[in-house]
Amino acid sequence: MQLATVGDDGGARCRTLSLRERHGRALWFTTDQRSEKAMQLERQAGAEACWYDLTSRTQWRFRGRVHFLTPQQHPEDTLRLWRLIDREARARFCGPPPGSLWQPPKSDHYRYLPPTPEDHPAEDFSILVLTADQVDVLELAESPHRHWQYHGEGRGAPTRLVP
Numbered sequence: 001m002q003l004a005t006v007g008d009d010g011g012a013r014c015r016t017l018s019l020r021e022r023h024g025r026a027l028w029f030t031t032d033q034r035s036e037k038a039m040q041l042e043r044q045a046g047a048e049a050c051w052y053d054l055t056s057r058t059q060w061r062f063r064g065r066v067h068f069l070t071p072q073q074h075p076e077d078t079l080r081l082w083r084l085i086d087r088e089a090r091a092r093f094c095g096p097p098p099g100s101l102w103q104p105p106k107s108d109h110y111r112y113l114p115p116t117p118e119d120h121p122a123e124d125f126s127i128l129v130l131t132a133d134q135v136d137v138l139e140l141a142e143s144p145h146r147h148w149q150y151h152g153e154g155r156g157a158p159t160r161l162v163p
């Protein structure tokens with residue numbers, strides 16, 4: 001999915017994240033607390049996630065507030081998702097912060113990845129939770145296209161909009 005936030009200069013920022021789990025209207029992603037997005041979201045918790053499902057030809061947009069689950073406060077959930085990501089992704093948490101200046105490796109063993117314990121999430125590992133208060137669905141499979149907006153818990157009837 002693409003996750004959009006507002007940068008410190010007020011401009012838009014967007015990047016791809018892998019959706020790991022969905023709990024009702026909450027989308028769960030894994031990320032590094034040292035990343036720019038984590039810092040931006042500490043100041044401004046609003047974000048929007050968007051993706052297009054090619055099979056059903058449907059665009060989904062989730063807009064809402066973000067909070068983080070950390071290993072210290074949520075050991076069970078963070079351990080479950082820590083085990084879900086692959087070894088290389090885990091190893092990145094032992095390296096320099098994402099977005100920092102690239103330093104050429106000192107040894108020839110540049111492909112060597114430090115072992116990361118499976119049973120102990122890295123300190124900076126976290127779960128980014130986006131809880132939607134608005135879900136926007138655009139269906140392209142049928143003609144005319146259909147555009148729906150769900151508010152709040154999403155239990156009420158959606159509003160139909162012009163596509």
Ligand SMILES: Cc1cc2nc3c(=O)[nH]c(=O)nc-3n(C[C@H](O)[C@H](O)[C@H](O)COP(=O)(O)O)c2cc1C
Pocket residue numbers: 013014015016017018019029030031032035036037038098099
């Ligand atoms: C296919 C794909 C999947 C990605 N999945 C994640 C992810 O699950 N979590 C994450 O933090 N970054 C993921 N990234 C990297 C982010 O897009 C981004 O480069 C990184 O998180 C730093 O973003 P930031 O500087 O805006 O914080 C993924 C990138 C791609 C292309």
